[in-house]
Amino acid sequence: MNKSEKNTLKNEKHYDKVYNKINIQSILNIIENLKDFMADATQTDTSWVGLYQGDFQNQLKNKKVLELGCGDCTNAAVMAAFGAEVYANDISQKSGEIIKKLNANYKFQSEIKFIEGDFLKSEITNDFYDIVIGKAFVHHLTNEQEIEFTEKIVSILKPNGVVRYFEPAVNNVFLDNLRWLTPVPGRPSKIQSKKFKKWKINDPHPERDNSSKHYEEIGNKYFEKTKIVPIGSIERFHRVLPKKYSRKFRRFAFRLEKKLPHSLNLSITRSHLIEYKHPKKL
Ligand SMILES: C[S@@+](CC[C@H](N)C(=O)[O-])C[C@H]1O[C@@H](n2cnc3c(N)ncnc32)[C@H](O)[C@@H]1O
Secondary structure: OOHHHHHHHHHHHHHHHHHHOOOHHHHHHHHHOHHHHHHHHHHHOHHHHHHOOOOHHHHOOOOEEEEEOOOOOHHHHHHHHOOOEEEEEEOOOHHHHHHHHHHHHOOOOOOOEEEEOOHHHOOOOOOOEEEEEEEOOHHHOOHHHHHHHHHHHHHHEEEEEEEEEEEEOOOOHHHHHHHHHOOEOOEOOOOOHHHHHHHHHOOOOOOOOOOHHHHHHHHHHHEEEEEEEEEOOOHHHHHHOOHHHHHHHHHHHHHHHOOOOHHHHHHHOOEEEEEEEEEOOO
């Protein structure tokens, strides 16, 4: 088994366990109170702030959207509730079970369709999708897998299609080292080397390049336009504050970091929105 196959298996095993515990009622609560949820999440919760930058929610109606690595399917459900025709794929079959329950319990304009199994092997018509989404997904692929996914995405996107990824960014070695030294729930500090090694065995994140420069290079090779928006250069420090101040600080930080010069913002950012437009068709 090669490195990429091992990585996929590790992800499948890890996320089958995680999504086994998902209660769809919390997702139904979100889409039944969509306006309130979006008003809060897109100002406070990093991945929602990132993915929904630039009024993305109003670009979804009647679009054919493919979400890769749909996970617990919250975002797939949100996009479908905004009127998109959503196709969702995940290596974990549990995502398919969640989608079945969501479709049975909510009247979407268009039911969410689950694309089962390995996306690279699935048969999808060329020039089919308007938008491809990955929310905290690509950094779970090896760099080799990312190339294979990108080449397939280029062929299944419409000529004016768009890719939108929200991903963690590693642009600053010092801050990244600091992050690994700080323990977080479920992950020990790198200083606790024995515990860290044990944790790493089951970690579903492969060693890969997560820099904005890396995504820019992929974008320049496969698409006509690439845009990287840094998210979280100041917000990343919310972890050093007591939890009760966290949401307030994050909202303030997201507003403040927009005022920083782009190059500074990019060099210290914790995550980024990556947008590729107009695939270079062969
Ligand atoms: C960090 S989770 C993000 C889930 C979801 N997008 C979210 O925002 O909560 C990463 C997801 O990628 C999925 N994944 C990893 N490798 C994959 C692959 N080769 N094909 C499809 N999905 C994959 C995992 O099963 C997992 O659901």
